[in-house]
Amino acid sequence: MSWIAVGLKKDVPPGIVIPSRLADTELAVWCAPSGSYHAWSDRCPHRGMRLSHGFVRGNTLACIYHGWQYNEAGSCDYIPAHPKLTPPDTICVPTYSCTEAGGVIWVSLEATDQPLPELGGRVPVRSVPIALSAENVAAHFGAGSAPTVAVVSDHDTVLALQPCTDTLTMAHVLASPDADPKAVSRWVEDLRATLEGVPA
Amino acid sequence: MNTAIENHWYPVAMISGIDGPRETLLLGKKITLGRKDGTCWVKDATGKALPTVERFGHLWTSPGQPNRDLFTIPEADSPGRRLVDVGSVKVKCSPLRAVENFLDIAHFPFVHTDILGAEPHTEVDRYDVKIREEVDEVWATKVKFYQPQAAKSAAGGITTEYMYRVPAPTCSVLYKTCPPRPGEWDIITLFVQPLTDEWCEVWPWMALYDDESTMSEMVSFQQLIFMQDRSILENQIPRKLPLDPGMEVPTQADMTSVAYRRWLKKIGYTYGAQLVAA
Numbered sequence: 001m002s003w004i005a006v007g008l009k010k011d012v013p014p015g016i017v018i019p020s021r022l023a024d025t026e027l028a029v030w031c032a033p034s035g036s037y038h039a040w041s042d043r044c045p046h047r048g049m050r051l052s053h054g055f056v057r058g059n060t061l062a063c064i065y066h067g068w069q070y071n072e073a074g075s076c077d078y079i080p081a082h083p084k085l086t087p088p089d090t091i092c093v094p095t096y097s098c099t100e101a102g103g104v105i106w107v108s109l110e111a112t113d114q115p116l117p118e119l120g121g122r123v124p125v126r127s128v129p130i131a132l133s134a135e136n137v138a139a140h141f142g143a144g145s146a147p148t149v150a151v152v153s154d155h156d157t158v159l160a161l162q163p164c165t166d167t168l169t170m171a172h173v174l175a176s177p178d179a180d181p182k183a184v185s186r187w188v189e190d191l192r193a194t195l196e197g198v199p200a
Numbered sequence: 201m202n203t204a205i206e207n208h209w210y211p212v213a214m215i216s217g218i219d220g221p222r223e224t225l226l227l228g229k230k231i232t233l234g235r236k237d238g239t240c241w242v243k244d245a246t247g248k249a250l251p252t253v254e255r256f257g258h259l260w261t262s263p264g265q266p267n268r269d270l271f272t273i274p275e276a277d278s279p280g281r282r283l284v285d286v287g288s289v290k291v292k293c294s295p296l297r298a299v300e301n302f303l304d305i306a307h308f309p310f311v312h313t314d315i316l317g318a319e320p321h322t323e324v325d326r327y328d329v330k331i332r333e334e335v336d337e338v339w340a341t342k343v344k345f346y347q348p349q350a351a352k353s354a355a356g357g358i359t360t361e362y363m364y365r366v367p368a369p370t371c372s373v374l375y376k377t378c379p380p381r382p383g384e385w386d387i388i389t390l391f392v393q394p395l396t397d398e399w400c401e402v403w404p405w406m407a408l409y410d411d412e413s414t415m416s417e418m419v420s421f422q423q424l425i426f427m428q429d430r431s432i433l434e435n436q437i438p439r440k441l442p443l444d445p446g447m448e449v450p451t452q453a454d455m456t457s458v459a460y461r462r463w464l465k466k467i468g469y470t471y472g473a474q475l476v477a478a
Contacts, residue, residue, distance in 0.1 A: 026437075045449045048436040065432050067310045067322065080322035081306040081453035091449055 002114050003106040004148050005160035005172045006039060006098075008124045012105060017061060019052035021164050025109055028052040029098070032059045032072055039098035039107040040074055045091055104160055104172060117149040122158050122174035125184045129170050130192050134163035137171065140195060154191075155184050204468035206264030208368055211391035211403050213259040214285050215240060225395040226263060227471060233259060256405050257285045258391060271337075271367035275375070276387050276407035284415065286404040286422045293433040294472035295370045295394040296441035298402055300460055301429055302372045302390040303364050305345050306453040311428050314348050318357075321346035324453035331463050338366035338463050340456040351386060352421040353410040354379040364456055369469040370394055381409045388422070397472040398439040402426065440474035447474070 006020040006029055017030035019042060026042040028051035038061070042052050049065040056062070060069040060077070068091075069078040076091035097108040101116045103124040108114075130137055138161060143150040150159045155175055162170040171192075175184045210226055213233055221234035231250065233242045242250040242261040253260040253270045260270050276283070291298055301307070306324050308317025327343040343362035350360045363375040363385070370392040375385035387407040392400050404422050413421075442448055443465045450458050464473060 043437050046451075047448055048438065048442075049432060050435040050437065053431075053435055064310055066306045067319075079451060080309065080319070081324040082451060083323055085451075 002112065002148050003108050003116050005104045005162050005170075006107045007105045008127055008172055009100050009103045009105060010124060011127065012037070015056045017052055017054055017056060019050065020107075020162075022107065022109060023163055023165070025096075026050075027096070027107065028054070028061065029105060029107070030056055030061050032056065034059060036072065037098050037100045037105050038072060038074075039096045039105075040070075041094040041096075043093070044068060045076075045093060051093065102174070104174070117160065119149075119158055119174055120151075121177070122156075123177050125157075125173045125175050125179075125181050126188070127170055127172045128188050128192055129164075129168060131167055131196050132169055133166050134161045134169045137161055137169045137195060155179055155187055157184060157187075202468075202470075203264055205471045207262065207266050208264070208370075209253060209260045209262050209266055209270040210370065211258045211393050212242065212261050213240075214288065214403060215254055215257055215259050216285055217287075218259065224393070224401070225399075226261070227394055228396045229263065231261070231263075233261070256389065256391070257283060258403055258405065271371070273373055273387060273389070273407070275385060281387075281407045281409060282415070282418070284406040284408060284418050284422070286406065286419050286426075289402050289423070289426055289430060290395070291400055291402055291430050291433050292398065292439070293400065293436065294398055294440045295392040295400040296464065296472040297433055297436060297439070298392050298400050298429075299366065299370060299372050299390060300441060300457050301433055302374070303340070303366070303456040303460060304454070305343060305362065307432070308345060308347070311432055312425055316347050316350070316425065317345065318348045326452060327455065329455045329459045331459060331466075335367075336467070338364075338456070338459050340364040340459070343456075350377065351379050351408070351410070352413045352418050353408070366460055366463070369464060369467070369471075370400075378409050380411070384409055394471060400472075438474055440472055442474045443470070444475060 012018055012031050014031045014033045017028055020027040020029045027039050028042040029039045031037050042050050044051050044063040046068055049063055053064045054062050060071050062069045067080040068076055070093050071077045074093040074095040076087040079087055099106055102119045138150050141150045141152055158174040160172040173188050218235045223232050230245045240252055240259045242252055250261045309319050309322050329340045332339050341363045347360045348357045360377045365373040372390045374388045378384045378386040389405045391403040394400055443461050
C-alpha cells in the first residue's frame with residue numbers, strides 16, 4: 001500500500017480538522033498545534049458523529065457532539081460529562097499512517113515501508129476536484145493502473161491523485177517554485193474541463 | 201406486515217397547517233391527508249381510510265390496528281399554559297436517532313452552546329431511569345443540568361431539572377423546570393413521523409407557562425435549538441440507530457439512551473434500527 005495525498009499543508013494549518021476520503025474510508029484529517037498531522041476514521045465511537053465536524057483543543061481532537069477528546073494516539077482521554085473519570089483504553093478511534101512532506105499531507109491506510117513519493121522539489125499550488133476516477137485521470141497522462149502521483153510535462157507539474165469515489169478524484173497540483181502559480185492554476189482548470197467534457 | 205411497528209400512532213401533520221389534501225410518507229408508504237368540515241382524514245395508497253386522532257395540535261394516524269389509545273399528557277391541560285405548534289423539520293436520519301438525541305443532555309454545552317449548556321458546566325450527575333412496565337414507557341427522572349438560557353422565559357443561568365418520558369417509539373415528552381414558575385413543569389415534546397427508516401419529519405410541540413414571550417419568539421427559540429440538533433443528526437454514522445451493544449460506547453450519562461434502545465429491542469421496534477454491526 002502506498003502513500004496517497006489527502007490535502008495540502010497550507011489548507012490544514014495547526015488547529016484545523018477537515019473531512020477527506022480514500023475510496024470507502026472516510027477520514028478526519030487534522031493538524032495538532034505541535035504541527036503533527038493525523039488521519040483518523042471519521043467517526044466518534046461514542047455516538048457515531050463525524051469527527052471532521054469536531055474541534056482541535058490542545059493536542060486533542062474533540063467531537064462536536066459531546067466534547068469527547070482524543071489524544072494524538074487516537075485514545076479518548078477526556079469525557080466532559082464525567083470529568084473525574086479516566087476513560088478506559090478501549091475507547092479509541094481507528095487511526096492511519098499520516099505524515100506531511102513537501103507541503104502535502106500523505107496517508108497510508110495500511111502499514112507501509114514504502115518511501116514517500118518523489119516530488120522533485122516542486123511545491124504545492126492548489127487542489128482541484130475532478131469528476132472522474134483516479135484511473136481515468138491518470139490514463140489521460142499515460143500513467144499506470146494504480147497511480148498516486150503522475151508527473152505531467154505541461155508546466156512540469158506533479159499531480160498527486162486522491163481517489164475519493166469511483167467518480168471523483170482530488171488532484172493535488174505541485175509545480176516548480178519558479179512556475180507562475182496563476183498559469184498553473186489556469187492550466188489545471190482547463191485540464192479539469194477537458195477531462196469532464198465540459199466547456200472551460 | 202410487522203404489527204410491532206405498524207400498530208402505533210404516528211404524527212403526520214400539524215392540524216393548523218392543513219389547508220388542502222396533501223401527500224406524505226409514513227413508514228416508507230405514501231398516504232394522503234386532509235380536512236373536511238373541520239375533521240381530519242387520512243387514506244393509504246389504496247384509498248382505504250386510516251384511523252385518526254387529533255391531539256396536541258397534531259393529526260395522528262396508524263397504518264395498523266393500535267392496541268391502545270394515543271398517549272395523553274394530562275399536565276398539558278392545566279389552565280394558563282400556552283400551546284405552541286413549533287412547525288416541522290425534515291431530517292435525514294433514522295426517526296430513532298432523532299428521539300435519542302432529544303433524550304440526551306450531555307451534548308448541551310457543545311451543540312447548544314450558551315443556551316442549554318456551557319463549559320465548564322459539563323458534568324452529568326447520576327439520575328434515575330426505568331422502564332415502567334405497567335404503562336410500557338421509558339422514564340428518566342431527577343435529571344439535573346446547569347443551563348445559561350433554559351427557555352425563552354429564563355432571565356439567566358439556572359440549574360434545570362428534567363424528566364423524560366418515551367410513551368411511544370418515535371415520541372418523547374420532556375417535563376422541565378419552568379423558569380417563571382419554579383413549582384411547575386414546562387412541557388416540550390418531540391413527535392417524530394418516520395417518513396422512511398432513514399428520513400423523518402420532526403414536529404416539536406410545547407405547553408409552556410410564559411406570559412411574556414410572543415408566540416413567534418417561543419417558536420423561534422425551539423427552532424434554533426432543533427436546527428442545531430439537525431447538524432448532528434445528519435452526520436451520525438450509521439444513519440440508523442444501532443440497538444446491539446458493541447457498535448457504540450455508552451457511559452453513565454447515556455442511561456436514558458441505553459434504556460430506550462433496550463426497550464425498542466424488547467418491544468420489537470426495529471424500524472430505523474440497525475441490529476447487527478455493519
